[in-house]
Amino acid sequence: MDKIKFGIFGLGRGSGFYDGVAANNGEVVAVCDFDEEKLKKAKAEHEGVTTYTDFDEFINHEGLEAVFLCNYFHEHTPYAIKALEKNIHVLSECTSNISMGEGVQLVRACEKSKAYYMIAENYPFMKFNQEMRKVYRSGVLGKALFCEGEYNHPIISQKEIAHYCPTSKxxxxxxxxxxxxxxxLGPLMYITGAFPKRVTAMPVFGPLNAENGGGDLYWRLPDRSAVVTILNDDDSVFRVTGWSHFGGHANTYRVCGELGQIENLRAEDGKVLLSFNAEHTPEGMERVSSYEADFEPDAKEAAEKAGHGGGDFFIVREFFNAIRENRKPIFDEYFATTMASVAILGHRSALEYGKPYDIPDFRKEEDRLLYENDFLTPCYHSDGSAPTIVNTERAEYVPTEETMKAYDEAVAAYKASVTEE
Ligand SMILES: NC(=O)c1ccc[n+]([C@@H]2O[C@H](COP(=O)([O-])OP(=O)(O)OC[C@H]3O[C@@H](n4cnc5c(N)ncnc54)[C@H](O)[C@@H]3O)[C@@H](O)[C@H]2O)c1
Structure with missing residues (x-):
């Protein structure tokens, strides 16, 4: 089996994938970042890797078969399309598209390309989520009715904020x-196979400031999370959060079926709780049991070394297997753009106090036509363009030139204070 020649674009998150690629019989032959320091480090630590600052030169690297897009969250689509046009397989970090129009462009490019596209959604592959999928698919829970997914990852330390959010743009x-x-959302779609059809959302308001846990450096936006309700194509309902900022980091998931339910336990890494009503307890099983989920034996060692509870190993494995087996990966362009549509239209719902939005099916041309010219974005882009949709419904918290300048000054002051120490 030949090694897959792999390139990594963006060496923040992207710099942690050399081992996962090697463990799946791939080879990182090229990397690209416009930060020369990161390139120097890559060259020093990984013999034979070629470094680039320019994406167009990077994807012309001789023999390059697949790329991992780990550049800025909101700028993946144009680079995915460039790679797909050259029939280079694309593994893309989230999100697949920052605007609805980009989602349409992405699925059209995928359909034209001979290469495959996969969103690198790693949380479904955490061991408890893999166990929940196995149990759900065994049929003992009956059909899914209601599921919950919570991603609570507060970033609080001043060091982390200055690192992860270096400028106000x-x-x-x-x-x-x-x-x-x-x-x-990804884990619930993976476990049950349900696809979102309609969304409504409410923001969870709770502005940070210097006194309530923010310190001098804090995110300007007042929302701590969003509670998102989704109706799916199989009539099940999901309740999920966006990236949350509550006390007590945790990622938790729960699948409630007609006959039983399964969830992972907060603060109990890897443990799941499976329960039934007495009448529906399958023969040979306990009505309530909690147990440690585990990886399949042949993947255990590599998964335990990988980031994000093993998820970072499995996304590379699934992507490489799909390339080798000449099939679409499990998290393909429709899976990816559906999740992005839930996010983008969910935000519009939150801005309108919970107005429901239908989620388009980008397999259908008539649904694409509804959104092909919709490029509203909440972010500043590298070409200098500014946000075209507000990012919070509380007008007094919309970032202004003044608040952004204050943030940049606070980052500079923090960095200077650390250098002085
Ligand atoms: N799945 C996960 O668990 C997980 C974890 C962390 C980050 N992520 C995702 O990974 C992506 C990257 O995250 P990050 O924290 O590294 O982001 P970041 O913004 O800190 O870093 C992005 C990197 O890409 C480089 N870059 C951006 N545009 C470039 C261009 N046009 N040319 C060359 N280099 C360019 C930057 O210099 C930087 O090194 C994001 O989409 C993020 O959401 C996912």
Whole structure:
């Protein structure tokens, strides 16, 4: 089996994938970032890797078969399309598209290309989510009726904020929390196979400031999360959150079926709770049981070394398997753009106090036509363009030149204070 020649675009998150690629019989042959320091480090640590600052040169690297897009959250689509046009397979970090129009462009490019596209949604592959899928698909729970997914990842330390959001024009400063929806929604779609059809959302309001846990550096937007209700194509309902900022980091999921339910336990890494009503307890099973989920034996060692509870290993494995087996990956362009539509239209719903929005089916041309010219974005883009949709419904918190300048000054002051120490 030949090694897949792989390139990584963006060396923040992207710099953690060399081992996962090697473990799946791939080879990182090229990397690209416009940060020369990151390239120097890559060259020093990984013999033989070619470095680029320009994406167009990078995808022309001889023999390059597949790329991992780990650049800015809101700028994946144009690069995915460029790679697909050259029949280079694309693994893309979330989100697949920052606007509805980009979602349409992406599915059209995928359909024209000979290469495959996969969204690198890793949370479904955490061991408890893989176990929930196995149990759900065994049929003991009956059909899914109601499911919950919560992604609560507060970033609080001043060091982390200065690192992850270095300027007031960075995407992390501007994205509504609901835009980061894949880690709560993706696992539920993976477990049950349900696809969202309609969304309504409410923001969870709670502005940070210097006194309530924000410190000098804090996100300007007041939303701590968004609570998103989704009606699916199988009539089940999901309740999920966007990227949340509550006390007590946790990622939790729950699948309630007609006959029983399964969930992972907060603060109990890897443990699941499976329960039935007495009448529906399958023969040989306990009515209520909790147990440790585990990885399949042949993947265990590599998964345990990988980031995000093993998820980072499995996304590369699934992507490479799809390329080798000449099939679409499990999280293809329709899976990806459906999640993005939930985020984008969910945000519009939250701006309108919960007005429901239908989720388009981008397999259908008539649904694409509804959105092909809709490029509203909440972010500043690298070409200098400014947001075209507000990122919070509380007008007094919409970032202004003044608040952005204050943030930049606070980051500079923080960095200077650290250098002085
Ligand atoms: N799935 C997960 O668990 C997970 C975890 C962290 C981040 N992410 C995702 O990964 C992506 C990257 O995250 P990050 O934290 O590294 O983001 P970041 O904004 O901190 O870093 C992006 C990197 O890409 C480089 N870059 C951006 N545009 C470029 C261009 N046009 N040419 C060359 N280099 C360019 C930047 O210099 C930087 O090194 C995001 O989409 C994020 O949502 C996913």
């Amino acid at each position: 960075h995407w992390r400063y501007h994205i509504p929390r609901i835009y980061y929806i894949t880690h709560s």
